[in-house]
Amino acid sequence: MGSVGAKEVPVLLSPEGLRIDGRKLDELRSIRIVAGALHQADGSAFVEWGANKVMAAVYGPREVHPRHLQQNNKAIVQCRYNMAAFSVDERKRPGLDRRSQEISKVIAEAFESVIFAEEFPRTSIDVYIEVLQANAGTRCAGIVAASVALADAGIPMVDLLPAVAVGKVSGAIALDLKKEEDNFGEADLPMALVPQSGRLVLLQMEGHMTRDELAKALDLGVSGCRSIYEKMKQALRDRYAGGTEVAA
Amino acid sequence: MSDEVTAEILTTHLLDLAAHGKRLDGRGIDEYRPVSIEPGFVSTADGSALARIGSTAVLCGIKLEPGKPFPDTPNAGVLTTNAELVPLSNSMFEPGPPHPRAIEVSRVIDRAIRAAETIDLTKLCVTPGEKSWVCYTDVHVLDHSGNLIDAGMLAALGALTHATMPNRRFGIADADAPLDVQHFPVECTFVRLGETIVVDPSFEEEQGAQGRITIATDESGRVVAMQKGLIGAFSPDDVKAVVERAFAHGDRLRAIARQGGSSA
Numbered sequence: 014m015g016s017v018g019a020k021e022v023p024v025l026l027s028p029e030g031l032r033i034d035g036r037k038l039d040e041l042r043s044i045r046i047v048a049g050a051l052h053q054a055d056g057s058a059f060v061e062w063g064a065n066k067v068m069a070a071v072y073g074p075r076e077v078h079p080r081h082l083q084q085n086n087k088a089i090v091q092c093r094y095n096m097a098a099f100s101v102d103e104r105k106r107p108g109l110d111r112r113s114q115e116i117s118k119v120i121a122e123a124f125e126s127v128i129f130a131e132e133f134p135r136t137s138i139d140v141y142i143e144v145l146q147a148n149a150g151t152r153c154a155g156i157v158a159a160s161v162a163l164a165d166a167g168i169p170m171v172d173l174l175p176a177v178a179v180g181k182v183s184g185a186i187a188l189d190l191k192k193e194e195d196n197f198g199e200a201d202l203p204m205a206l207v208p209q210s211g212r213l214v215l216l217q218m219e220g221h222m223t224r225d226e227l228a229k230a231l232d233l234g235v236s237g238c239r240s241i242y243e244k245m246k247q248a249l250r251d252r253y254a255g256g257t258e259v260a261a
Numbered sequence: 262m263s264d265e266v267t268a269e270i271l272t273t274h275l276l277d278l279a280a281h282g283k284r285l286d287g288r289g290i291d292e293y294r295p296v297s298i299e300p301g302f303v304s305t306a307d308g309s310a311l312a313r314i315g316s317t318a319v320l321c322g323i324k325l326e327p328g329k330p331f332p333d334t335p336n337a338g339v340l341t342t343n344a345e346l347v348p349l350s351n352s353m354f355e356p357g358p359p360h361p362r363a364i365e366v367s368r369v370i371d372r373a374i375r376a377a378e379t380i381d382l383t384k385l386c387v388t389p390g391e392k393s394w395v396c397y398t399d400v401h402v403l404d405h406s407g408n409l410i411d412a413g414m415l416a417a418l419g420a421l422t423h424a425t426m427p428n429r430r431f432g433i434a435d436a437d438a439p440l441d442v443q444h445f446p447v448e449c450t451f452v453r454l455g456e457t458i459v460v461d462p463s464f465e466e467e468q469g470a471q472g473r474i475t476i477a478t479d480e481s482g483r484v485v486a487m488q489k490g491l492i493g494a495f496s497p498d499d500v501k502a503v504v505e506r507a508f509a510h511g512d513r514l515r516a517i518a519r520q521g522g523s524s525a
Contacts, residue, residue: 085265086265111359111364111367111368112368114361114364115361115364115365115368117361118361118362118364118365118490119365119488119489119490122490122491122492125492126472126492126493126494200376202487207494210494210496211496211497212494212495212496212499213489213494213495213496213497213500214472214489214493214494215489216474216487216488216489216495216500217486217487217488217489218484218486218487218488219372219375219376219485219486220376220485220486221376221377221479221483221484221485222483222484223482223483223484224482224484224501224504224505224508227484227500227501227504228497228501231497231500231501232497235497
């Protein structure tokens with residue numbers, strides 16, 4: 014995608030079926046999750062996922078600003094997904110572009126689907142995601158970080174929210190695309206799973222897939238989410254077992 | 262407060278109906294409202310179409326202007342899609358900078374147009390690296406009675422299929438030519454009401470929904486875009502089922518967008 018009229022397309026899949034970084038099609042990049050990476054926030058987490066570095070912080074439940082957004086029967090969940098100007102190859106203009114605003118919206122809706130918002134009427138739960146270094150899959154890394162941060166903040170939820178993107182690379186369905194695969198691949202399908210119910214609360218797709226490929230991608234993504242789920246739980250266990258490890 | 266109470270009563274009613282396979286306006290769970298397209302609605306545009314789904318009305322206008330290709334795609338034209346939820350279309354919408362809701366609608370339509378390769382962008386290139394056509398697709402929501410994504414996409418596809426490249430106006434060629442459309446994406450949106458998933462949600466159904474999901478398909482049997490929205494969840498099996506339903510509706514919607522006219 015985004016490759017129309019572009020010049021060189023790298024070889025994304027070797028004859029042996031290995032990917033540009035040597036991974037198998039169903040293999041995740043390495044993931045490190047640190048719960049409680051910040052001091053001021055009510056909850057926080059730092060995620061290093063492949064070459065992605067994402068920090069998330071949660072504030073609240075707290076007073077709603079602006080006030081007219083307040084809801085009498087539940088908390089509202091507000092999310093700001095932002096990419097730092099230096100997080101990509103070519104400097105990005107600071108502030109929320111339309112892509113960031115759309116991602117912020119779907120992430121807020123994903124979390125509001127799992128948070129027990131009725132327990133905190135007239136308040137706001139604010140989720141901040143800062144992408145510090147980007148290499149494809151930043152919204153999924155952001156969701157994983159924010160989810161651990163929400164748990165770290167003690168916000169009651171149905172479950173943690175593991176997330177991963179599945180894509181299509183040289184005709185093959187592959188888990189957890191990295192930048193080159195995302196730029197030159199044929200499809201990208203990010204999702205976030207509620208492990209307990211097996212349902213998806215975030216799902217987007219761009220590119221092209223047949224219905225069989227799509228079915229395969231969904232199943233691959235769900236199993237990817239389940240292994241990320243284990244890492245998220247371990248990060249929270251580590252947090253309570255061994256004090257705070259500050260990121261970086 | 263009274264708004265909240267009314268909304269809650271309405272939602273309960275919608276859920277009760279859905280549990281029995283019924284809907285507020287008497288439709289079946291897999292039934293669209295009447296769909297119609299009126300191409301050429303605006304003569305000042307290079308292509309336009311007014312799409313209606315029930316009482317939802319969305320107008321799309323295309324403007325083509327010469328511009329510069331992006332440095333990383335010197336041989337391709339530029340495509341931009343924007344959706345305006347103007348305040349006249351619903352009491353929810355206020356003047357001001359675009360609401361995330363509007364951004365989502367435009368980006369989901371943009372994704373389908375782009376991923377389906379609706380327009381061969383290399384054909385919009387005039388001089389590589391220097392001059393190319395910029396195709397502005399502006400979606401203007403006039404009456405928001407639910408399902409803006411599907412209506413907006415139909416309007417956009419209708420406008421693109423009936424658009425003309427204004428070569429003469431900009432001195433690029435001696436004759437105007439039809440814009441070459443090579444694929445025909447349509448979006449198909451569903452909402453969850455309890456355990457029932459209904460197609461083409463009305464405004465009230467969107468308000469009471471526990472999750473919304475949009476599937477964009479093209480004429481060659483490909484899924485080209487998806488978007489889950491609102492608060493709620495879908496199982497992978499739910500997704501696979503709505504993909505089949507989206508394909509089943511797709512060809513009819515495509516035919517209406519391409520030929521104009523309406524479905525009863």
